[in-house]
Amino acid sequence: YxxxxxxxxxxxxxxxxxxxxxxxxxxxxxxxxxxxxxxxxxxxxxxxxxxxxxxxxxxxxxxxxxxxxxxxxxxxxxxxxxxxxxxxxxxxxxxxxxxxxxxxxAREDGGYKYWGREPVPLPAQRLENQRPFLLPRLPNAFDAANVETTAYALLTYVGRQELFVEPIVKWLNTQRLTDGGWASTQDTIIATQALIEYTVRHRIREVTSLTLHVEATSNPQLQRTMYITENNLATPQFMDIPNAWGTVKIQARGAGYAIAQLSLQYNVDVNRFVTPPAVRAFSVVPRLSFSGRNNSHINYDICSSWTNQRESNQSGMAVLDVAVPTGYYMQQQVLDE
CATH class of the missing domain: 1.20.1050 (Glutathione S-transferase Yfyf (Class Pi); Chain A, domain 2)
Structure with missing residues (x-):
């Protein structure tokens, strides 16, 4: 051992x-x-x-x-x-x-199957005119651990050639972020490996031939038809929607699998509109001191610590990003030291 x-x-x-x-x-x-x-x-x-x-x-x-x-x-x-x-x-x-x-x-809920320390809420939906619309995915506790655990389970199921693995695949895909990854680096690697193994074993590439028609209510003239075949299955296709509001409608025809994701970004300056993390994981205490002529020198003293002891006793790799205010620059001598 x-x-x-x-x-x-x-x-x-x-x-x-x-x-x-x-x-x-x-x-x-x-x-x-x-x-x-x-x-x-x-x-x-x-x-x-x-x-x-x-x-x-x-x-x-x-x-x-x-x-x-x-x-x-x-x-x-x-x-x-x-x-x-x-x-x-x-x-x-x-x-x-x-x-x-x-x-x-294993945990099963609403046609999904996954493994995790505690239950994970189902993807949020809202019915309008008897049609289900997916709502944004919010962060949950143990996201990285749940994804990696379920990915290892999927690798095991696929390796054993078990039936009814689609509920596991569906759950993993609901946990994706808009950049194609998952919550962290390690779980993204294992989840990608598991889905590739699933695709190869089930010969999905050989049967994929899809036509997707996309239109947005904010701009009826803006429509696009996308084609997904075995030749471009791994190539992402994007569509920009300016002045976004309302809904996006997607019609798919053919055979195979495809993942459609909607990414909406906007700036906010009020804390109550910011999406908070599911669990506070770090404590960051910055201390600033000013010196020099007209207090033109700023000294940072920043203390950070891992606080999410319920998930693990220590963090993985962590990066502290410190921005330099406009009009200031880092002294090379300090960086060399």
Missing amino acids: EVAPRFADRKMNSTTSWGFNDPIRYRNISLTAHVVIALTTIRDLPGELGPRVAVSRSRAISWLDRNLNLLEKNGDPYEVAIVAYAMMLAKSTSAEAAFGLLQQK
Whole structure:
């Protein structure tokens, strides 16, 4: 198994309740599963490295087999999903038992299927003239963890050639952001991998031939017809709608899958109109001091800390963006120091 006091992915915290009497404090079942996935997918290693990797993989799989009962008692959905995928990928003898635990952790609601620590609200809709209109997707707690967990579950279902995986695919696509990604970097990578595997296994590219007609009530003359085939399936197509108001209507004909998203951006100067995060994750305390002639020098002293202890004990990679006010510049000497 893998031993680590700090983890590259903050979702890989110390797994389950090992207790204070556990002789090895930092052993971690989800991190071990991640290593098994890596060792199983690499190929053609030179020299003695191949046999050594095979031995390490075999020992890690055996350790996961022996400790699978820990997930049944205390494992959260993320740990269950990544272990189930690792065991399926490595063809472990306990893969079927791990898949059973994965099914127990699934949540189903309104034709969607996903895995998460707590229930996620369904995509909001509003009925107008007996027609459903999707409302903007708002952030939810554990967004990144829920997406990555569900993506690992989808990889497991697709790898096992399970039926009825469409509800999982539908839920993942409802969690997309307008830039084509999801909540964070890691969950975007795994979700993209899972959807690609689903597309390849179900041979969607070979049957895709769609015609989409788009029109907006704000400008009846502005209409566009888009064609989606296997030749441009991975190429995004955009349509700008100036002076946007009202509704956007999309009519689709043909066979296959396509994702339509609407992105609307506007500036606000009142706090109550700003969409707040689902959970406050950081505390940022800035202190400014002025010095020099006419107080022309500004010194920043900024303290930031991770506060979302309910999700994890520490954050992942974090970036603090500090803007320089108009009329000021950074002194090169200070940057060099």
